[in-house]
Amino acid sequence: MEKKSFQKIYCKLSNITKATCTLKAGGVGYEEMAFIQGRAAQVVKIIGDEVTLQVFSGTEGLSTDSEVIFTGESPSLAIGDHMTGRFFNSFGKPIDGYPIMEGTKREVGGPSVNPVRRVQPNQLITTGIAGIDLNNTLVSGQKIPFFADPDQPYNQVLSMIALRAKVDKIILGGMGLTWDDYLFFKSSFDQGYGKSKIIGFINTTEDSPVERLLIPDMALSTAEYFAYEKNEKVLVLLTDMTLYADALSIVSNRMDQIPSKDSMPGSLYSDLARLYEKAVQFPDGGNITILAVTTLSGGDITHAIPDNTGYITEGQLFLRRATEISKVIIDPFRSLSRLKQLVIGKSTRSDHPQVMNAAIRLYADAANARTKLENGFELSDYDKRVLKFAKDYSERILAIDVNLEIDQMLDQTWHLFKAYLSIDEVGIKQEFIDQYWKN
Amino acid sequence: MSNNLYTCTGEITAIIANMVVVKANGPIRQNEICYYLHNNKNIMGEVIRTDRNYAYTQVFESTRGFKIGMTTNFTGNMLEAYLGPGLLTKNFDGLQNDLNKMEGVFLERGARTYPLDVEKRWTFKPIAQPGEQVLAGDWLGEVDENGIPHKIMVPFKLEGTLKVVEVAQANDYCINDTIATLSNEAGEIIKVTMVQTWPVRLPIKSYLEKLRPSKLFETGIRVIDTLNPILEGGTGFIPGPFGSGKTVLQHALAKQAAAEVVIIVACGERANEVVEIFTEFPKLDDPRTGKKLMERTSIVANTSNMPVAAREASVYTAMTIAEYYRAMGLRTLLLADSTSRWAQALREMSNRLEELPGPDAYPMDLSAIISNYYSRAGQILLRNGSKGSLTFIGTVSPAGGNLLEPVTAATKKVARCFFALSQERADNKRYPAIDPIDSYSKYLEYQEYLEYSKIHIGENWIEDVDFVRNTLIQGREVYEQINILGDDGVTVDYHVMFWKSELIDFVFLQQDAFDEIDANTSIPRQKYMLEKINVLLKTSFMFDNFDEVRNFFKRIIYILKQMNYSEFQSDKFVGFENELQQVINEKVKA
């Protein structure tokens, strides 16, 4: 960090914790950026002349006489078209070995969109995955996380969707990614047609956890530039938001805040909402869609992180291994896309909503039948048929490696209805039965 | 603004997120509004605690860039709402800025806009006569606000008995024109315009008395109106884990409920959900008046990404607007989604103030705050004999879906209707996911309501509803038995009992909020269907085995659902009804 003449320099820290330090300083602005012996830090508390800084890369090895330089600026980033195809760290420095490029500095984590200026999301995003397109249809401008156990292939699914989605930019915010996963993302975008579209902000497990706190703001401010200034369709991938929230709790504990549920800060909801709400459809056509990952521990969705996330995002997609076909599917019961109503049966075929619901109802009946079987009860004729339906439905439609157009998904589901069930059992509006039950 | 508008000034001495401490050079008042001068903009805040000459304030916007020593001006006034014609159709933020008047796509800091239109002309008709004695809240005249008789009242802040000196003649006026002059007990002359202000944290109490609710507040939602009715001026809450249908249910209420005025407060929830209202309400018709829904609606939107302190204020702003319309003798509905986000805003601030935390780190007086808020709802009797009502329904978002958490527990103590959304029902797509058995309406114990229902719904209504409820309870017990003993382990009668309860569930409880016809069921139609179902519940059918039971009930459920999707008493409806009769006749004869 170069010193500039007007910048104030201090060299007496009064208190150092694992993530913060305190010193006496004047004329400092709230949320201003500073550097402590070259380490990036941000003002998080000012009481009189006592300023508390959050040190992103950690305070290990800092001494009480460290040099502190205040920048006089809130967090900013040189954002521009030159970023395309590049990967950066939490501070916006390139990590891909190519040189630093200049651009106009823009404030990171700026103001919110006026809700009356938002446009209701209305463009379908297709992924080829039936668990999404058929049952939990996504819409541009939506924000939705995958809820997944740590051992599930969530990053693979994320990159597959990113490559199939028809968007102008893909912005990857990696938090606590293993180096291997970073390389995986990088090479899959290199191989796919993604290279010309990708921008990555990466914090790996080798970096300090507190640094992660900068990643989503960087990614989303960049997304805002492309979506708002350039009217582009931007897809933001945030993985893993659980590790982001963990970093929030580290900092708040260091600041002696009273923790609420699961040792998370009481402001967790607002902290996460501030990020996720950056998803938007702008009036001039640009949009930001956020696909995130929230890893669960032991599948517990009542934990504060997934719980608050679910209250903020527009649905959630559960990854689950379907035992009957031993493949990963998107769980039709617990997954939900809250914006699907805006497109299904409108941008898609009019039988879509009813076919979707009927298939899920039958799938639920199959789950009941399986429980019966496990408890040693005899199965009725209906139970047997619905089990067959469910197996075919998982294998031919739901499995994550199946890639279909939505019309094909609908046709195949009708085909399975007819193969195993009666019209009453399927329970779809007569007009659709008349149209699709024939052939 | 010049300095003499302010009661005193001060300097910032500490900044912790959106909590700022200011050392004042004069007397400071609890809950007064202050402005911090930042980059030539006035950023608004509120005093939430005082300690000697230090004011602990919450800032209604981001504090980024705030510095120690920054000038702060105190106004001496509490946060106030502007009340006058033109509130309806508006979209406000939590501090009542008109969001449509804000420039640009992004909300710029320090931007403020006036909530009403000063140039619009309203057609005024006088009500009061010169010489009349009046009190605060009495009607002086009225204007037509989108077909709603909007009363211009004696300002709520005026004290004592006043005398009407003059009332303007029928004509078109702007809100700031004088429409009446009054004289007070001291003989001072007071000019009254069509706009007045009121501190949002205090209830408007210009009425004679609060009455016990007695009339059904129709919502068109079967599981509410029939099984867990809410009354005009009543209170209810909707707790449920995420995705269980709280917001869809609130939107359905906003669209269909029999209210003359609807105030919606989107409190710390998703921006896209308010966008849905902005987009749809101007197009949808009010089923009762045929006017556009937006014309009876006002929205206070402080979504989750907007400042937290303003979120806390938003519920009071909305309540005050609702009370204002109630004082005109109107049937008002206030919907808040979600009151948990409001409680969380209180928690964030309480933690920053380092107050002693209660359960889950919420403030100790959370219960009292919630109960005070709910108590502002109610049916009122005005001095002129008219009645007005404010029905309040809030959602609660329990952490981890746990109904014992502090916000749910505190709300349960005060709200009279409990519409419990069940995760299991939502997972099974049995919408609305209101649990028919766990939910309750305390109004069913009100003698006033029992009498009302006899006259306005039906002589045997309460008995019919009880019969349905008991069948549901029985069905649930039988279901558990079947699960333990297996399909073959119980008699066919058990299956019949179970399927009778499923019939109620599928045909009556479940209701498709996205189907134009099914979404909204009138009371006569609810009665018609309930009676039809009751006949079926009381019929004995002959079955050989449980497969036959299931097939039969699936068949009649299917037909009954087709009736739900058809216009009431239309040819289509009657056609399905006849088909149903045939299917039943076969089974009864056999």
Ligand SMILES: Nc1ncnc2c1ncn2[C@@H]1O[C@H](COP(=O)(O)OP(=O)(O)O)[C@@H](O)[C@H]1O
């Ligand atoms: N009455 C209903 N009919 C059909 N679908 C519903 C109904 N209620 C809820 N849903 C579905 O559930 C989703 C979540 O509902 P929502 O009201 O947003 O939940 P919450 O506010 O409790 O988180 C909706 O997007 C919709 O798909």
Ligand SMILES: [Mg+2]
């Ligand atoms: Mg909701």
